Amino acid sequence: MKIYTILTILMLSCILVATNTEVAARIGTREYSQQELDDGFAAYLEYRGITEQLSPADEQVLFRKYFEEIIAMHIYNDEIQRRGITFTAGELEDEIRRNPPAGVKQIPELMTNGQFDQNKYEFALFERPEFRLSIMEYSRDVYQYYKLLDIIRAEAQIDSAAIRRAWMREGHSADAKIIYFDYTKFSDITASEEDIYALYEENLEQHRRENGRSLYFVYFAGPGHRSSQGHEQEIIKQSEALYAEAQLIGLPAAARKLGFELQETPYFSPEDQIIRGIGKDPELVQQAFNAPIGSLLPYYQNVMSDIFILQVANETEEYYIPFEVERPIYELQANSLARRQYMQSFVHDFIRNNSSANYLTAAQEADLRVIDAKDIRIDSNIPGIGKVDALNRAILSTAENTFTPLIQNNGFYYLAKVEKLRMRTMQEWNQNKEQILVNALKQAQDEHLNEWYLKRQEELDILWPPRLRQ
Numbered sequence: 001m002k003i004y005t006i007l008t009i010l011m012l013s014c015i016l017v018a019t020n021t022e023v024a025a026r027i028g029t030r031e032y033s034q035q036e037l038d039d040g041f042a043a044y045l046e047y048r049g050i051t052e053q054l055s056p057a058d059e060q061v062l063f064r065k066y067f068e069e070i071i072a073m074h075i076y077n078d079e080i081q082r083r084g085i086t087f088t089a090g091e092l093e094d095e096i097r098r099n100p101p102a103g104v105k106q107i108p109e110l111m112t113n114g115q116f117d118q119n120k121y122e123f124a125l126f127e128r129p130e131f132r133l134s135i136m137e138y139s140r141d142v143y144q145y146y147k148l149l150d151i152i153r154a155e156a157q158i159d160s161a162a163i164r165r166a167w168m169r170e171g172h173s174a175d176a177k178i179i180y181f182d183y184t185k186f187s188d189i190t191a192s193e194e195d196i197y198a199l200y201e202e203n204l205e206q207h208r209r210e211n212g213r214s215l216y217f218v219y220f221a222g223p224g225h226r227s228s229q230g231h232e233q234e235i236i237k238q239s240e241a242l243y244a245e246a247q248l249i250g251l252p253a254a255a256r257k258l259g260f261e262l263q264e265t266p267y268f269s270p271e272d273q274i275i276r277g278i279g280k281d282p283e284l285v286q287q288a289f290n291a292p293i294g295s296l297l298p299y300y301q302n303v304m305s306d307i308f309i310l311q312v313a314n315e316t317e318e319y320y321i322p323f324e325v326e327r328p329i330y331e332l333q334a335n336s337l338a339r340r341q342y343m344q345s346f347v348h349d350f351i352r353n354n355s356s357a358n359y360l361t362a363a364q365e366a367d368l369r370v371i372d373a374k375d376i377r378i379d380s381n382i383p384g385i386g387k388v389d390a391l392n393r394a395i396l397s398t399a400e401n402t403f404t405p406l407i408q409n410n411g412f413y414y415l416a417k418v419e420k421l422r423m424r425t426m427q428e429w430n431q432n433k434e435q436i437l438v439n440a441l442k443q444a445q446d447e448h449l450n451e452w453y454l455k456r457q458e459e460l461d462i463l464w465p466p467r468l469r470q
Contacts, residue, residue: 026463027074075456153445163440171424174376180369181413183343191334199330207321212267216313218260222305239307251311267319340411347413356403
């Protein structure tokens with residue numbers, strides 16, 4: 001947060017006089033009219049030196065930032081009052097000495113070789129009481145906010161032992177050659193029809209549906225099909241003749257009479273969007289369920305201009321999606337399982353028939369992929385493999401020039417030879433401990449302050465301005 005900016009805008013919003021008493025926004029119990037918001041935003045832009053014409057998008061971004069900074073000041077003021085935060089003149093003098101305001105750093109008399117000179121600044125504070133008083137007045141209202149933020153940050157604690165362990169882990173890395181046993185390479189291994197059907201049977205319950213209907217249909221190929229080219233008008237006449245006859249005697253009888261093939265769709269439910277054998281059409285699904293059994297549906301053409309003559313055929317309280325419909329999915333799954341099982345046997349034979357000394361040579365002879373991975377860490381995403389936690393941990397726990405245990409993950413297997421292992425030492429920790437802990441404490445304090453602020457904002461009753469409510 002830019003405290004000086006926020007404070008200035010808050011003071012401006014407090015002294016502006018509203019000419020419109022209608023509430024446009026509210027922060028806690030403080031209400032704002034639209035005029036107050038507009039005047040405050042204009043002052044905000046002026047304070048920031050923004051004079052050019054803004055695009056609607058840029059203006060919206062800045063207005064949101066302006067209002068969020070007003071929210072921040074309400075939160076800070078309430079907390080200052082709740083905690084009873086005060087300060088002495090001595091504390092303020094120490095603050096302005098340690099942290100000169102940004103504007104002071106631009107005074108030429110306080111520079112040496114074009115750079116702000118802290119010694120000249122402190123000498124001016126000591127020698128020129130009026131200068132010191134002006135800086136104190138300028139900083140007085142702001143310092144209480146700094147003091148609040150320092151108090152909140154100081155509530156954060158760190159565990160130096162945990163920081164040390166994390167730092168040691170972060171510096172733990174390795175290089176390794178990884179034999180990648182990829183079952184997908186065995187594309188010639190396929191499942192039997194019995195295995196595919198067994199998978200369907202194992203998952204039969206998930207294919208159960210309630211309230212099913214089916215349709216009788218006669219299909220006429222549209223003009224996009226080669227078989228219908230040059231016969232478009234004849235096909236239309238045939239379909240219209242069938243539809244007229246079906247209106248009199250029903251579609252099954254009309255199809256038999258006129259010599260057309262009658263087909264029936266699999267059952268479908270009201271929630272389906274697709275009728276297998278016809279296509280995707282949620283409206284057609286609803287028509288089929290709104291019409292009585294035996295009803296002839298309106299003359300139908302799909303998006304490809306194929307023609308269907310349709311009649312509601314049958315209904316059932318319960319049905320299962322047929323195996324033939326789900327077979328392609330289960331074939332993929334069964335093939336995957338068969339290849340995994342084959343790879344499992346392959347890996348065990350590989351280990352049984354080879355010693356670790358010739359794993360890499362044997363892998364090349366077997367046309368297995370060997371990945372040369374560098375700088376592997378506990379959270380590494382290894383190119384060609386991805387993030388496999390068990391593999392990363394095994395590599396980092398294995399001595400140089402030795403192989404990890406066999407690692408299995410989702411049907412894939414890995415053997416890795418660790419070629420280089422890098423670990424941080426306690427000597428390195430002791431050399432860098434002070435700065436590491438300083439950085440860790442600062443991060444913990446910033447995170448604690450952000451969490452505190454977000455919690456207070458969530459607890460605050462806020463009516464956002466109209467333009468920010470969308």
